[in-house]
Amino acid sequence: MTRSILTILLATAAVFAAGPEDAIRDADVKWAAAVKAGDTATLEKVYTPGLIYAHATGNVEDKTTYINRLKSGKQRYTDVIIEKTKVVTYGQSAVSHSVVRTIGTNDAGKFNDHVMMMHLWVKQGGKWLLAAHQTTKIP
Numbered sequence: 001m002t003r004s005i006l007t008i009l010l011a012t013a014a015v016f017a018a019g020p021e022d023a024i025r026d027a028d029v030k031w032a033a034a035v036k037a038g039d040t041a042t043l044e045k046v047y048t049p050g051l052i053y054a055h056a057t058g059n060v061e062d063k064t065t066y067i068n069r070l071k072s073g074k075q076r077y078t079d080v081i082i083e084k085t086k087v088v089t090y091g092q093s094a095v096s097h098s099v100v101r102t103i104g105t106n107d108a109g110k111f112n113d114h115v116m117m118m119h120l121w122v123k124q125g126g127k128w129l130l131a132a133h134q135t136t137k138i139p
Helices: 002-017 020-037 040-046 063-072
Strands: 047-054 076-090 093-106 109-124 127-137
Touching: 020 040, 020 076, 020 093, 020 109, 020 127, 040 047, 040 063, 047 063, 093 127
Parallel strands: 047 127
Antiparallel strands: 076 093, 093 109, 109 127
C-alpha cells in the first residue's frame, strides 16, 4: 500500500514539475510526428489561423496553402528528426530553436536538409498553438 501511494505521489510530482519549456518540446515532437505522417487533421488544430510558414527555400505559405500542399503530396516528409532544442518562454508565448534533419520530397524533388528551425508558439484557450515556422539550411 505504501509503495503504491509513493508511486502515485512521484508520478503526480513529475507531472507538476513539467514546465512550459517541456510542453513546448513535447509540442515540437508532436508537430514533427504529424508532419511526417501527413496528419493534416492534427496540424489544423496545432496551427493558428494566421500561421506564417517559411521554408528554407525562401517560400512562405499560410496555413491553408501549406496544409493543402501536404494533402496533395506536393510536400511530403519521410523523416523529421529533431536533434536538439532550446526553448525560451515569454508569458503566453514561447520560441523554440531546434536543429533538425528533414527528409522528403517537394516541388523541386527529393531533399535531405540539415536546418535550424524556429517556432513561435502561443498559448490560446489553454493550448500551445504554432503561429510561425522558419527554417534555415545549415551549410
